[in-house]
Amino acid sequence: MRVLFVDDDAMNRRVVRDMLLVAGVTLDEAEDGQAGLDSVDREEYSLVLMDLRMPGMDGLTAIRRIRAREDAKAHVPIIVVTADTSLHMRDECLAAGADDVLMKPVAMKMLFKAMGQVVAMYAKRQAASA
Amino acid sequence: MRSAALSVLLFAVAAGQSFAQEAGAPASPAQETAQSAPFQDLAGQAKSRMMADPAEALDLAQQADDLALACGQDCLLDHATALWLQGEALKRLNRSDESVKVLEQAIGIAREHGADTKLYGDLLMARAGAARVSGDYASALQDYQDAQSTFAALGENRSLSLALQQVGSIYTDAHNYERALEFYRRAGEAFAGDPSVNLARLNNMAHAYRELAQYDKAAEGFRDALKIAVDMDSPMLQARILTNLAAVQLAQGDLIGAEDTVNRALSLSRGGSAQEWEPFLYGVLAEVEFARGNVAEAGDLITRTFEGVDLDRTPMPFREFHDAASKIYNNLGQTRLALRHLKAFKRLDDEARNVSAAANTALMGAQFDFTSQELRLARLRTETLEKEVALNKARARQRNTIFVALGAIGLIALAGGGVHYASMRRSRNDIRKANVKLGETNVALERALKAKSEFLATTSHEIRTPLNGMLGMTQLLMRRKDIDADVRERVELVHGSGLTMKAIVDDILDMAKIETGAITLEVEECDIADTLNDVCGVWSDSARSKGVALNADIEAVKSRVVTDERRVRQIVFNLLSNAVKFTEHGAVSLKAELRGEGAEGELVVLVSDTGCGIPTDQLDQIFEPFHQIDGGKTRKHGGTGLGLSICRKLARALNGDVTVDSVPGEGSTFTLRVPVTISHRTAGAEADATDAGCILILDANPLRQNVIEAMLDAEGRTLIVHEDPLDMVQAVQRKRPGVVLAYTEMLGDDLGQVMDALMQLREAAGEAHIAIVLEEGSLIEPPMLRLAGADAVVTGDFDPVAIVAALGLDETTDKNGEISGSAASAA
16 A cells, blocks of 8 residues: 655654554655645555645645546545644635545544545445446 | 832722712712602712711611612612612722622612613622622623623713723733733723823823833823822822832932932822821832942831831732842841841732733633724724714704805804814814724724634644644554553653643634634534543543542443534543543542433533532633633643633533532532434443354554444444454454454464464354455465365455455355355354
């Protein structure tokens, strides 16, 4: 399972990297929206974790760009991981094409739960369309 | 050098003066009811005797009350007036408990029968004064604000000005002098027609300027106040203001000026009218001499200040002079005396700081509401302005008519017309200017509102980001089994502190959301027993480390219910947090039950502690934002004081409530009640027989567990995850699942170990269906696993669909050779 984490904060990347290691998942990292976009173009990921507030291209723009380039089949699951708690943030993320939103500080349990749900959802969807 | 002391005295002047002034007035506009002449007479007398002889005033007020009571329903407001006068008199007789009781009663009557009368505002002011004396700044502020809007609506500008001044003085207590000045300025705008009110305001403003080290403005303010005091022919007030002025001059280094000013005050006091003020004047002189280096003179003077005074019981005005005395005596080598003064200074300083802290807490609560309050005020101003515009238009029309009518008469009329024309134009200009100003104010307010929410959002974001690193790392550390117990304990403490910090940030944001009505509920099916277990888990460690037991009884709620799980969690989290925080000995217990028959039920969670308890008269207040009982405890226990307020608001948003029962000294019980829909009741005790619907997952990988859980989520089965390979077999024996899913990495490292473990599982699992997931690249062959007892084997990369198929939950899945058709034996 390959996961990409896009976040400008090195500490946050380290935390998620170490957490995913518990589940035996290695993490690719990108420091801003543009770098994340490049990685998604280059590699095939099972899941993308995306921060919102980043210098350069922000997370919402990156998600919209990713979704704009995809066709219905190659659809990568995206979970937003943010410290932004503003009122309509969650709705905006979902509207942009994110599958779920997690709030920092993120509990490991919640991270795996959200990842599990999104992965299961995509697996079911794929099985149904196959 | 500070002198909060002097200003405190002058505040007293403001309040007292206002009452004296009131007494002169025949009857306040509030009393428009069936007031009889004898009643008016008695009430008037009570007022006029209030300052000089409160005991007599009390007697007169009681007589007036008898009249009002005899008159019955028509004279309810008279009754309230009489009660008010009794309350004021009782306050002056230092019977503050009785005073508060009487005032409460009067407020109750006035609220019901005359909430739009000046009397109601006056009563609120009186209660606020009492609350302030007892240190309850939150209530005082609330009352002042309510009084303010009552007076504003009635156009009672003099009273409005006094209310604004009181709020200003609370800001002064809180050492927020800029804001205090703002309120004093507004007070001046509202009304400037009463010398005594102006005097207090100018003096208090000057005091604020002094604290802000703007000495020129301070001196100017004191001089203006002094002029009024001279006009009023009040030596006592002059002496006080001169003392304040001298202190400013001292701060400016103008020793000669300060000395002159004090001597002027001394000559007043020697005239006999301000003798009780003399000690403070000697105190200021002592400071002047000390600044000059004349320590011996300074010593003599400061000794006169404290002549006949019990150093252990001095009131606040002496604070600064204790400080000076300790320095002077120290310089004179009288260390013992210096120390006594230092101690007295510290006692008063602590007291002042407590006052400041309490005032600050109250103001913080108010400030959350500050911008919206400003908006309301602006709206009020707009309305007044609109009225003025309409009035001016009407007047202008009238003048036009007069102008036209008189125009024909000739020269004199024309001259007059010219004046009218000029005044018309001026009033239009005024309105235009005022409109521009109002527009600017509104833009500024909108900006302020926006800035407030942006500030909250940014602060929250900036705190959460490092918290993510902190809590993430502590979580990872706590998973490790190879760390020492004492290291683990410390990591857990860091983690607990981080969680508390997160809760505080959440609370503040929630409060803001609740205030703007932006809170959203997410109601869905959940396992409330799990939630309660989780929350208890969070607090059990901190309880244990304090030596307090945390007992949970949640067997009775092992059901799936529909509610907002996150909010219930938040409420119980807060209640437990408080219970653990305020309990030093004994136990905290949580008891949960589901009440009601059928689908519509009520979740009841009781959180009890054996803590300090809550005084009966504060039971309601603890649900107010920013309230904590007993200001002294605040620093010991920390927190925002938002928790209970949020709990109640959230519970009410869920159509429930949080209530409290408490016995001071014995403990408290908080009860959360929330109506819920019960979707699936499960029996309390776990069945001994095989549970065909139960799936046991043997896997230590949290991500895979969650994926499988999510895959099976809709199927309504019980899922148990077991992570420890050492007692897998026991787990199977205990749970008696219908299906076992195991990963070979849990079973062992090589073929021998895996086969052994699998055979043991088979034996323990009885008839259960066993599915094994074989790692990609493993050398073990699927047929061997089947031989050892597996019913289905999945190989290759993690494929959730294939794994679920291998669980044999239905018979239709026989896609390839690896997934066994023998699945039918299960389920």
